[in-house]
Amino acid sequence: MKTRRLPDTDLAIFASLDQGEPLERALRAYKAGGGAWSYDPVKQSSGDILAARAPFYEPVAPIAWSKIERQIRQACLKGAKQIESNVQVGKVLYDSGRSLHWSAVSFPMGYLPTGVGGGVRYWHDIVIVVDGRAIIPFFDFRRGRGVASAAVRKIVFSMQNIWIRDRHADLANARLGVFRFPTVEKERYLNIHLHDDGDLLSFEELDARVRVVYETWSRICAERSASPGLPRTATPFGF
Numbered sequence: 001m002k003t004r005r006l007p008d009t010d011l012a013i014f015a016s017l018d019q020g021e022p023l024e025r026a027l028r029a030y031k032a033g034g035g036a037w038s039y040d041p042v043k044q045s046s047g048d049i050l051a052a053r054a055p056f057y058e059p060v061a062p063i064a065w066s067k068i069e070r071q072i073r074q075a076c077l078k079g080a081k082q083i084e085s086n087v088q089v090g091k092v093l094y095d096s097g098r099s100l101h102w103s104a105v106s107f108p109m110g111y112l113p114t115g116v117g118g119g120v121r122y123w124h125d126i127v128i129v130v131d132g133r134a135i136i137p138f139f140d141f142r143r144g145r146g147v148a149s150a151a152v153r154k155i156v157f158s159m160q161n162i163w164i165r166d167r168h169a170d171l172a173n174a175r176l177g178v179f180r181f182p183t184v185e186k187e188r189y190l191n192i193h194l195h196d197d198g199d200l201l202s203f204e205e206l207d208a209r210v211r212v213v214y215e216t217w218s219r220i221c222a223e224r225s226a227s228p229g230l231p232r233t234a235t236p237f238g239f
Contacts, residue, residue, distance in 0.1 A: 003218040008120045009146055012159075014217075015209040016151040027217050037078035039141040042086040042093075043124065045072050046139065049094045052104035052126050065094050088188050089141045089181045096190045103129045107171075112163040114210055122156045123164060127174065134174035135194070136160050140181070143188075147178045153193055155209070158201035 006014065010030070017023045042049075048071065051062045072090050076083040097104070107127045111119030128135045138156055140146040147153055157176045165172050176195035181188045201209075 003214060004221055006213070006217060008122060009140065009142065011120060011210065011213060012122065012147060012152050012155040013145070014213045015155045015206070016149070019209075019212050023213065024216055024220075027213075027220050037076075037082035037085075039086055039089070041072045041075035041082070042090040042141060043139065044075060045090060046093070046124055047104070047106060047126060049090055050097045050102065050104035050126060050128065052106045054106050062098075065091065068094065085141075085143075092181060092188050092190050093139070093179075097128075100130070105129065109164055112159060114214075120159065122159045127171065128177075134171060135177045136164050136171065136174050137177045137179050139179050143181075143183050146180060147193075148180070148182075153178050153195075154198075154201065155206070157195045158206055161200050162203050162206065 014023060014026060014030075017026055045068055046052075048063050048068050051060050053060045068090065069087055072086050073083050076086055096102075105127045106125055108125050109121070109123050111121050113119045122138045123136055124139060126137065128137055138147070138160065147156055156178055160176045165174060165176075178193040180191045180193065182191055
């Protein structure tokens, strides 16, 4: 039986927990499936939202929000809730980029291989430049259960560090960022967390944490599959 892939954000949450009983309890309470819809439409439009230019080219002319909104709406295939949520966070990001005078550059970053599901991405193919310094952003569009705690952000920052800064000399001094979009009175807003140059986990430590998460998750999935009284939960990844 294949082990069900954990979404990247959930993997970071579980990797931040203490091994043993805390991790096992959290994984047993976890309901796989990824929800009824995703933020993929707004993620796919993030380059247009931030008017990201190709390296060595002049800045591109900003695209009108009305055109980007139409693009996001057309990519949403899961109903009104997906449209509303994707458009809402897209507009917050669009307005923030302009009001804070960001410039953005396209920069392919690929996936960090994990051996399960092809790899993880705690970044987008975009580098934001603020006051002359590059920032590697991870847009956490979830309302809740996202990269909300310092422990989870440490996992994300460490992943960004080993896969982006350590591999690309041009980004060796870039800042690491988590851009969250929480809700206040039904309105979304931008909350930016930048790495403060504190301790980061090594590749070996990250590899060990991810390995333990998936070993525990694989065992729990096998137990559930063998129990006829427990319903099997489908996932959007085909496992």
